[in-house]
Amino acid sequence: MEMKNVLIVEESSTLAKTFSKKINFELGLPTKIAASLNEVKVLVQDGNHDFFIAIVDISRGNLECEKIIDLISSRGLSSILITGEFSEKMSEWMLSRHIIDYVVKEESWDFDYIMRMIHRVYKNQFIKVLVADDSQILRLFIKKLLTIQKYMVIEAKDGVEALEQLKKNPDIKLIITDFQMPRMDGFKLTAQVRKTFHFNQLAIVGISAHGSGLFSAKFLKKGANDFLTKPFVNEEFNCRINQNIDMLEYIEAVKQASNRDYLTGFYNRRYFFDLGNRHIQNLNGVTSAITVAMMDIDYFKSINDQYGHQAGDRILQHVSRVLSENFSDADIVCRFGGDEFCVFSTRLKKAETKRFFEGIRKCFEKEKVNIGEASVSLTLSFGVVDTFSISLEATIQRADELLYQAKKSGRNRVVIGS
Numbered sequence: 001m002e003m004k005n006v007l008i009v010e011e012s013s014t015l016a017k018t019f020s021k022k023i024n025f026e027l028g029l030p031t032k033i034a035a036s037l038n039e040v041k042v043l044v045q046d047g048n049h050d051f052f053i054a055i056v057d058i059s060r061g062n063l064e065c066e067k068i069i070d071l072i073s074s075r076g077l078s079s080i081l082i083t084g085e086f087s088e089k090m091s092e093w094m095l096s097r098h099i100i101d102y103v104v105k106e107e108s109w110d111f112d113y114i115m116r117m118i119h120r121v122y123k124n125q126f127i128k129v130l131v132a133d134d135s136q137i138l139r140l141f142i143k144k145l146l147t148i149q150k151y152m153v154i155e156a157k158d159g160v161e162a163l164e165q166l167k168k169n170p171d172i173k174l175i176i177t178d179f180q181m182p183r184m185d186g187f188k189l190t191a192q193v194r195k196t197f198h199f200n201q202l203a204i205v206g207i208s209a210h211g212s213g214l215f216s217a218k219f220l221k222k223g224a225n226d227f228l229t230k231p232f233v234n235e236e237f238n239c240r241i242n243q244n245i246d247m248l249e250y251i252e253a254v255k256q257a258s259n260r261d262y263l264t265g266f267y268n269r270r271y272f273f274d275l276g277n278r279h280i281q282n283l284n285g286v287t288s289a290i291t292v293a294m295m296d297i298d299y300f301k302s303i304n305d306q307y308g309h310q311a312g313d314r315i316l317q318h319v320s321r322v323l324s325e326n327f328s329d330a331d332i333v334c335r336f337g338g339d340e341f342c343v344f345s346t347r348l349k350k351a352e353t354k355r356f357f358e359g360i361r362k363c364f365e366k367e368k369v370n371i372g373e374a375s376v377s378l379t380l381s382f383g384v385v386d387t388f389s390i391s392l393e394a395t396i397q398r399a400d401e402l403l404y405q406a407k408k409s410g411r412n413r414v415v416i417g418s
Contacts, residue, residue: 159184194223272334
């Protein structure tokens with residue numbers, strides 16, 4: 001179950017409301033506020049709650065803080081503490097109570113740091129991490145650190161088992177591997193993983209009691225992204241893991257920005273050809289199942305001229321939303337340019353092509369788009385090729401010719417051809 005709510009435990013109603021608004025506005029996450037132990041009990045009773053994290057202010061010391069934190073921890077809920085001071089003695093106490101991190105209240109960046117941590121932990125719910133170590137004690141310890149951070153943890157007792165788990169779970173984003181393991185050590189595991197997964201797809205953090213510079217350098221040369229020497233400090237471990245995941249997400253965001261149209265979220269024209277041609281190569285000459293469609297918005301220029309370019313952007317976003325609802329992740333949809341969209345699909349049978357695209361056409365025909373005080377009717381024309389030509393470029397050109405026929409014969413229609 002995806003958990004979304006943030007629990008704020010704070011006796012100052014002004015501070016709690018300010019923090020709540022900040023979380024709502026910047027992260028889009030709902031919050032609930034408690035100012036006492038009894039209020040916390042009501043919100044988290046019997047574990048029947050949808051909180052994924054709690055923010056607990058213990059700096060005032062008069063909220064029965066330890067009881068509150070123990071209660072939250074007993075419900076399996078991770079928390080971030082806001083405290084007036086911190087000592088090393090608190091470290092073990094924090095680990096035993098599912099406390100992710102702490103923030104010292106005097107520091108000027110408190111709120112920003114907490115916001116980043118909330119966002120990170122929320123996303124961690126959907127991220128798989130593989131821990132490979134022949135020591136069950138160390139595996140369980142690392143698993144506990146990761147589980148507190150809400151990561152989904154998969155275990156392996158050596159490199160061979162780790163590769164088996166990776167094959168079963170190709171969406172694993174990070175591997176933490178010890179060096180010394182039976183059957184396959186951390187060096188060999190790292191080298192094997194890098195044959196399939198690039199640095200930008202999956203991060204690897206090597207760990208070992210051998211902490212010399214040469215040893216860590218060898219791990220990095222084999223393909224690891226980072227290295228930790230045992231025994232490590234829990235805070236350093238958490239920071240390194242989160243920073244590696246942050247870097248993967250940053251690289252993915254840059255990649256997406258270069259491949260997608262900023263307005264609609266669909267692939268851009270350049271990447272559409274790249275991805276489409278790769279799909280065709282993977283079909284090994286079996287192109288009978290390929291369908292390519294070109295479509296554009298009827299009288300789009302008139303809408304822009306009458307209502308302005310902001311209205312035109314709203315129309316394009318509406319069209320992209322409807323198309324997204326009708327096509328699956330297996331289809332390649334792109335904003336071809338202006339108000340033109342193109343679709344490459346391998347899941348449609350010839351017998352159902354007409355009915356499928358007519359269904360999409362009718363979706364637009366029956367809806368109106370609200371633009372300020374105006375309500376605008378919207379239709380699309382479609383040119384659909386159900387027989388692949390000699391190349392993707394030639395097939396798209398043919399679909400464009402069919403789209404022109406649809407426009408010429410009255411618009412708001414689907415024209416299908418070979």
